[in-house]
Amino acid sequence: DAGVIQSPRHEVTEMGQEVTLRCKPISGHDYLFWYRQTMMRGLELLIYFNNNVPIDDSGMPEDRFSAKMPNASFSTLKIQPSEPRDSAVYFCASSLGRGRTQYFGPGTRLTVL
Amino acid sequence: AQSVTQLDSQVPVFEEAPVELRCNYSSSVSVYLFWYVQYPNQGLQLLLKYLSGSTLVKGINGFEAEFNKSQTSFHLRKPSVHISDTAEYFCAVTNPINDYKLSFGAGTTVTVRA
Numbered sequence: 001d002a003g004v005i006q007s008p009r010h011e012v013t014e015m016g017q018e019v020t021l022r023c024k025p026i027s028g029h030d031y032l033f034w035y036r037q038t039m040m041r042g043l044e045l046l047i048y049f050n051n052n053v054p055i056d057d058s059g060m061p062e063d064r065f066s067a068k069m070p071n072a073s074f075s076t077l078k079i080q081p082s083e084p085r086d087s088a089v090y091f092c093a094s095s096l097g098r099g100r101t102q103y104f105g106p107g108t109r110l111t112v113l
Numbered sequence: 114a115q116s117v118t119q120l121d122s123q124v125p126v127f128e129e130a131p132v133e134l135r136c137n138y139s140s141s142v143s144v145y146l147f148w149y150v151q152y153p154n155q156g157l158q159l160l161l162k163y164l165s166g167s168t169l170v171k172g173i174n175g176f177e178a179e180f181n182k183s184q185t186s187f188h189l190r191k192p193s194v195h196i197s198d199t200a201e202y203f204c205a206v207t208n209p210i211n212d213y214k215l216s217f218g219a220g221t222t223v224t225v226r227a
Contacts, residue, residue, distance in 0.1 A: 004156075031213070043203065043217040056214070091156060099145055099209030104156040 002026075004105035006092050012111045018080040021108045024073055025094030033102060034067055034077050035091040043091075049075065050098075082112045115140035115206045119218035126194055127226055134189040134221045136204035146187040147205040147215070148178055157203065163187060164209075174198070199225045 005024040013019055025032050033048040047057040052069045060067070064083070069075040079086055089109050093102040120135040138144060145164050149157040161172025168180040178189045187204060204218040 033215070042219050045214055048214070093157075098213040099207050101147070101159055101162060102215055104149075104158070106156045 004092055004094055004103055006090075006105035006108050008108060009106060010109045010111075012113065013082055014113050015083055016081045017112075018078065019082045019086075019110060019112075021077040021090050021092075021110070023075045023077070023092030023105060025075070025092070026096075026103055027073065029094035029096045029103075030072075031095045031098065031100075031102075032069060032075050033093040033095075034075070035093065035104075037089045037091060037107070038087075046077070079110075082110075084112045086110060087112050115142075115144055115208055115216055117204050117206050117216055117218040119202075119204050119221050121221050122219065123222050123224070125224045125226065128196055129193045131192050132190065132194050132198075132223060134202050134204075134223070136187045136189065136218060138185050138187065138204075138206045140185075140206065140208060142208055142210060144206050145209050146178075146180060147207075148172065148176070148187070148189050149203045149205060149217075150174075151201045151203065151220075153200070160189070160202070194223070194225050196225050196227065199223060 007022045034046040037043050046059045047067045049069045067077045089107045091107045093104045095102045116139050118137045126132045147162045148160040151157050160176050161170045163170050163180045171177045176191050201220045201222050203220050205215045207215045
């Protein structure tokens with residue numbers, strides 16, 4: 001199994017630009033999670049999906065952030081417009097069943113200048 | 114809602130010495146507990162988990178943890194560490210009945226020195 005795949009691994013952009021992060025969960029997993037990791041706030045859950053449906057987006061910081069899951073094998077997290085305070089490592093994770101082990105991708109390190 | 118407190122932010126330890134990382138949780142309902150490890154510039158990897166049954170849980174790389182319900186703790190231990198164990202360790206909790214959000218502790222950085 002290839003595990004959770006995220007792309008790009010690194011992204012450097014300028015303030016005001018649109019950023020799209022991508023995730024491919026483990027095949028057969030029915031839950032997908034997006035997290036953000038910063039030194040100040042640690043690991044924060046942004047949003048999660050069950051069977052491609054967004055269940056809880058209460059962690060999304062503001063309207064500049066949006067996430068979609070058009071099918072079981074692909075999800076995107078979009079930031080538009082990006083700001084320097086969005087600089088962080090963004091992780092995608094997937095699991096089979098609620099409350100079960102979450103498997104994390106390698107993360108996307110985003111730097112907004 | 115449940116939460117996790119990792120009592121040590123940094124733990125320096127010599128190679129081949131034992132290490133214990135402390136984790137306390139708060140929850141009014143039954144929980145699942147996890148320890149994850151994050152090596153530099155990598156994602157999180159599951160070390161071990163407690164779902165039910167035996168309170169002593171063995172994981173990968175020689176780590177083990179003990180679930181103590183009365184003390185609401187889930188401390189992680191390894192009897193003899195290696196340089197390669199240098200990493201950040203996260204304790205996490207989830208409520209499998211009502212809320213399957215994984216709540217993470219702030220992390221403990223373990224630095225193993227020769």
